[in-house]
Amino acid sequence: xxxxIAVLAGDGIGxxxxxxxxxxxxxxxxxxxxxxxxxxxxxxxxxxxxxGCPLPDATLKGCEASDAILFxxxxxxxxxxxxxxxxxxRGALLPLRGHFELFCNMRPxxxxxxxxxxxxxxxxxxxxxxxxxxxxxxxxGIYFGKPKGRQxxxxxxxxxxTMRYSRKEIRRIAKIAFETAQGRRKKVxxxxxxxxxxxxxxxxxxxxxxxKDFPDVELxxxxxxxxxxxxxxxxxxxxxxxxxxxxGDIISDEIAMLTGxxxxxxxxxMNSSGFGLYEPAGxxxxxxAGQGIANPVAQILSAALLLRHSLKQEQAATAIEAAxxxxxxxxxxxxxxxxxDQRHQAKSTSEMGDYIAQLI
Amino acid sequence: xxxxIAVLAGDGIGxxxxxxxxxxxxxxxxxxxxxxxxxxxxxxxxxxxxxGCPLPDATLKGCEASDAILFxxxxxxxxxxxxxxxxxxRGALLPLRGHFELFCNMRPxxxxxxxxxxxxxxxxxxxxxxxxxxxxxxxxGIYFGKPKGRQxxxxxxxxxxTMRYSRKEIRRIAKIAFETAQGRRKKVxxxxxxxxxxxxxxxxxxxxxxxKDFPDVELxxxxxxxxxxxxxxxxxxxxxxxxxxxxGDIISDEIAMLTGxxxxxxxxxMNSSGFGLYEPAGxxxxxxAGQGIANPVAQILSAALLLRHSLKQEQAATAIEAAxxxxxxxxxxxxxxxxxDQRHQAKSTSEMGDYIAQLI
Ligand SMILES: CC(C)[C@H](C(=O)O)[C@@H](O)C(=O)O
Ligand SMILES: CC(C)[C@H](C(=O)O)[C@@H](O)C(=O)O
Numbered sequence: 001x002x003x004x005i006a007v008l009a010g011d012g013i014g015x016x017x018x019x020x021x022x023x024x025x026x027x028x029x030x031x032x033x034x035x036x037x038x039x040x041x042x043x044x045x046x047x048x049x050x051x052g053c054p055l056p057d058a059t060l061k062g063c064e065a066s067d068a069i070l071f072x073x074x075x076x077x078x079x080x081x082x083x084x085x086x087x088x089x090r091g092a093l094l095p096l097r098g099h100f101e102l103f104c105n106m107r108p109x110x111x112x113x114x115x116x117x118x119x120x121x122x123x124x125x126x127x128x129x130x131x132x133x134x135x136x137x138x139x140x141g142i143y144f145g146k147p148k149g150r151q152x153x154x155x156x157x158x159x160x161x162t163m164r165y166s167r168k169e170i171r172r173i174a175k176i177a178f179e180t181a182q183g184r185r186k187k188v189x190x191x192x193x194x195x196x197x198x199x200x201x202x203x204x205x206x207x208x209x210x211x212k213d214f215p216d217v218e219l220x221x222x223x224x225x226x227x228x229x230x231x232x233x234x235x236x237x238x239x240x241x242x243x244x245x246x247x248g249d250i251i252s253d254e255i256a257m258l259t260g261x262x263x264x265x266x267x268x269x270m271n272s273s274g275f276g277l278y279e280p281a282g283x284x285x286x287x288x289a290g291q292g293i294a295n296p297v298a299q300i301l302s303a304a305l306l307l308r309h310s311l312k313q314e315q316a317a318t319a320i321e322a323a324x325x326x327x328x329x330x331x332x333x334x335x336x337x338x339x340x341d342q343r344h345q346a347k348s349t350s351e352m353g354d355y356i357a358q359l360i
Numbered sequence: 361x362x363x364x365i366a367v368l369a370g371d372g373i374g375x376x377x378x379x380x381x382x383x384x385x386x387x388x389x390x391x392x393x394x395x396x397x398x399x400x401x402x403x404x405x406x407x408x409x410x411x412g413c414p415l416p417d418a419t420l421k422g423c424e425a426s427d428a429i430l431f432x433x434x435x436x437x438x439x440x441x442x443x444x445x446x447x448x449x450r451g452a453l454l455p456l457r458g459h460f461e462l463f464c465n466m467r468p469x470x471x472x473x474x475x476x477x478x479x480x481x482x483x484x485x486x487x488x489x490x491x492x493x494x495x496x497x498x499x500x501g502i503y504f505g506k507p508k509g510r511q512x513x514x515x516x517x518x519x520x521x522t523m524r525y526s527r528k529e530i531r532r533i534a535k536i537a538f539e540t541a542q543g544r545r546k547k548v549x550x551x552x553x554x555x556x557x558x559x560x561x562x563x564x565x566x567x568x569x570x571x572k573d574f575p576d577v578e579l580x581x582x583x584x585x586x587x588x589x590x591x592x593x594x595x596x597x598x599x600x601x602x603x604x605x606x607x608g609d610i611i612s613d614e615i616a617m618l619t620g621x622x623x624x625x626x627x628x629x630m631n632s633s634g635f636g637l638y639e640p641a642g643x644x645x646x647x648x649a650g651q652g653i654a655n656p657v658a659q660i661l662s663a664a665l666l667l668r669h670s671l672k673q674e675q676a677a678t679a680i681e682a683a684x685x686x687x688x689x690x691x692x693x694x695x696x697x698x699x700x701d702q703r704h705q706a707k708s709t710s711e712m713g714d715y716i717a718q719l720i
Contacts, residue, residue: 090555120592122480142502142523148558155528159562162522163502168515193606195450198508202519225609228588229617232480246553249585250610257589 002035003311006066008043008059011088012284013294013349014072020296020353021070021303024320027360028307032316039066044074044088044284054091060099068310069096070303071279076286097138102269102277103169104176105136105248109255109265112328118260118337121232130235132255133184135177136248138269140169141199143245165199165244170206172272177242178214187218187239191227191247203244227251231258256281261337263295264328266302268309276310278302292348295334297324300356323359327352362395363671366426368403368419371448372644373654373709374432380656380713381430381663384680387720388667392676399426404434404448404644414451420459428670429456430663431639436646457498462629462637463529464536465496465608469615469625471595472688478620478697481592490595492615493544495537496608498629500529501559503605525559525604530566532632537602538574547578547599551587551607563604587611591618616641621697623655624688626662628669636670638662652708655694657684660716683719687712 009018022038029036041059048054054074063069074088084090096102110131111119119126145162152158174190181188190207192200204221211219222230224247231238231251235258243251256262262282270276280298288294301324308317332355335346347355369378382398389396401419408414414434423429434448444450456462470491471479479486505522512518534550541548550567552560564581571579582590584607591598591611595618603611616622622642630636640658648654661684668677692715695706707715 084555084561087555094556120482120485122482122486125480126482142521143556145520150558150562152526155531156526157562158524158526159558160505160522160524161502161557161559162520164518164520166512166516166518171515193609195444195447196454196503196606197521198510198519199521201444202510202517225613228610228614232592232614232617246556249553250588253585254588254592257592 002037004037004066006063006069007038007040008069009072010043010074010284011045011076012073012286012289014284016292016349017280017294017296017299018072020349021299023353023357024300024360025303027357028316028320031319031360032313034313034316044092045076045079048079048088054088055095068275068306069277070306071277072299073280073284075284094143096277097269098144100275101139101271103137103139104173104270105138106268107134107136107252107281109259111259112261112264114329115261115337119258120260121258128236132235132238132241133180134241134243134248134252134255135173135180136243136252137169137173137245140165141245163197163199165202167206170203171210174207174210174242177240178210178217181217181240182214185239186216188242189238190219190221190242191224191251192221193224195223207242228254231255263334263336264297266298266305268305270309274310278306292350293335294349295336296349296353300324319360323356326359327356362397364397364426366423366429367398367400368429369432370404370434370644371406371436372433372646372649374644376652376709377640377654377656377659378432380709381659383713383717384660384720385663387717388676388680391679391720392673394673394676404452405436405439408439408448414448415455428635428666429637430666431637432659433640433644435644454503456637457629458504460635461499461631463497463499464533464630465498466628467494467496467612467641469619471619472621472624474689475621475697479618480620481618488596492595492598492601493540494601494603494608494612494615495533495540496603496612497529497533497605500525501605523557523559525562527566530563531570534567534570534602537600538570538577541577541600542574545599546576548602549598550579550581550602551584551611552581553584555583567602588614591615623694623696624657626658626665628665630669634670638666652710653695654709655696656709656713660684679720683716686719687716
């Protein structure tokens with residue numbers, strides 16, 4: 001069996017960290033006798049510079065012909081003057097999500113043992129640890145709802161966006177949240193704003209209905225404003241957080257920052273046939289691009305998740321995760337994870353990749 | 361000159377903390393020879409129980425006949441089974457905001473000297489202190505946008521909400537943010553999601569335009585997801601945060617929680633003629649209601665803000681704020697602000713009110 005992976009490294013630190021993920025994938029292929037073919041495609045700002053648009057047809061076609069997409073990151077100051085629709089993030093990520101109907105986004109945020117001091121939370125809170133998974137609906141809600149636009153003139157000119165959810169859209173993402181919670185701590189916290197939004201009222205109804213099929217999973221509802229607060233006081237009490245598109249955008253970033261180590265976090269975006277896009281959660285970090293100091297771990301873990309979820313290569317995925325775990329506990333850390341007086345011990349991007357590949 | 365204040369104590373701890381605010385107001389009236397008349401009206405769950413609806417006509421009429429509203433808090437488990445529209449929060453607060461066009465909501469969140477340990481943030485972050493003011497648009501956006509509702513049947517049934525902003529709605533709240541920043545640290549951070557929302561693109565345009573009239577104020581734009589994150593790492597770098605209705609709901613709660621002392625925070629909701637609703641930021645806290653342990657400071661500070669902004673009694677407002685400051689630095693604290701081994705020193709709700717009143 002031979003697999004096809006579309007590699008979209010993108011902008012900023014994307015290409016650097018992708019190179020390390022490729023090293024690790026190569027070692028994994030050898031050890032597990034996998035046959036994987038990689039095709040590289042331009043995306044984001046890099047694609048704007050070369051082809052005039054952030055998601056060229058060739059890239060989309062290449063992804064269609066693949067089993068999964070390994071994505072780096074897109075965006076940077078160079079393209080910020082462009083109209084929102086033409087910018088790398090909106091012009092590449094949103095169409096990819098829409099085109100492949102990647103409705104299910106999962107962003108785990110776990111405080112790694114030994115890295116509690118990285119969390120911006122008070123030590124008595126962070127020392128309790130936490131392990132939260134944000135399950136975010138990714139192809140509907142106010143991101144894609146129609147109508148969206150402008151009308152009127154002068155000071156009366158209005159802009160409008162539509163938040164829209166159907167029962168079936170809510171049901172399919174809620175199901176995944178409950179199924180995933182069964183393999184974890186069996187708790188789903190559904191985030192909404194049912195005291196204001198009609199979409200949230202329907203959201204609650206459907207989530208309650210889905211919950212009936214999962215009597216072993218505890219369900220609680222929380223308003224988005226309160227969720228943002230409670231995560232600061234008692235992050236350890238959350239397990240799976242089920243969110244609509246917009247609320248998931250906010251919650252997933254908040255929990256990522258609560259770990260204080262965004263360079264370790266990956267994000268999965270999947271459709272119902274197992275096709276997915278795998279990417280680091282941290283963004284393109286243009287400020288540190290090209291210096292060889294970016295943390296490649298999130299990109300490497302994205303590759304592991306790709307192996308697990310889209311290629312069903314559980315053993316290979318576990319091997320990568322174990323190697324990453326060992327590297328971190330061996331003290332292999334990039335600079336941003338070290339206190340300033342320890343930074344002389346920082347490993348470079350490629351040292352991290354080499355070490356993890358060699359552990360496979 | 362005689363003033364008229366509508367007092368809406370509401371549910372939970374509302375009546376208890378309101379009683380203390382009344383004590384302090386009485387002392388202030390005496391010292392500054394003010395003549396204020398108070399009329400009490402039912403609101404929220406209390407009004408549902410007595411009159412069958414959370415915002416009876418008599419309450420609305422009473423507010424119309426007043427110079428300002430001193431609001432306690434509404435809501436509690438007793439009314440949570442009701443349909444969203446009939447619940448105390450949505451059924452009272454939103455109509456009051458809409459009816460009086462209280463478009464401007466200001467929620468200050470300041471880490472009080474000596475109370476840094478209350479913040480859930482890591483001590484090296486909280487020790488730098490912070491003083492953030494959320495200026496939130498309160499009568500438009502997705503809260504009030506039409507259409508809002510449901511359509512279709514079965515699994516295809518959809519719910520929808522409309523986020524809508526006009527140039528003039530954005531302009532009037534942006535102006536207030538910039539004016540307020542001039543009296544503070546001269547920085548406005550405008551929070552949006554311009555990479556996804558048409559409303560946010562218009563929001564940015566108008567905010568940039570308003571900024572031209574305030575060359576002494578620095579303007580930065582930040583996406584809501586990133587704002588949620590950056591507040592955790594560097595809260596001290598924010599001054600005024602300008603937000604739409606929904607994003608302001610989230611940001612104001614996040615910054616309130618970052619202080620760790622919600623019982624000290626008030627919220628102003630004003631219209632363009634100076635009429636306003638003044639309330640504690642913390643909510644009705646039904647779990648501690650009736651025990652005499654709730655912190656009345658936020659309610660007392662709400663009264664001070666009412667004196668300043670709606671009655672233009674700056675001296676009286678400052679006197680209350682000074683008395684509160686002195687009480688806190690004298691170690692007059694309610695239990696939730698004390699470490700568990702210090703709780704035997706906790707002051708009761710009425711001890712706090714008595715002490716502050718006597719300091720006036
Ligand atoms: C770039 C942006 C459109 C995107 C989003 O809002 O979904 C990003 O913030 C994310 O979370 O992947
Ligand atoms: C009760 C609710 C409708 C309200 C809001 O969302 O505005 C509250 O959270 C607030 O911030 O005042």
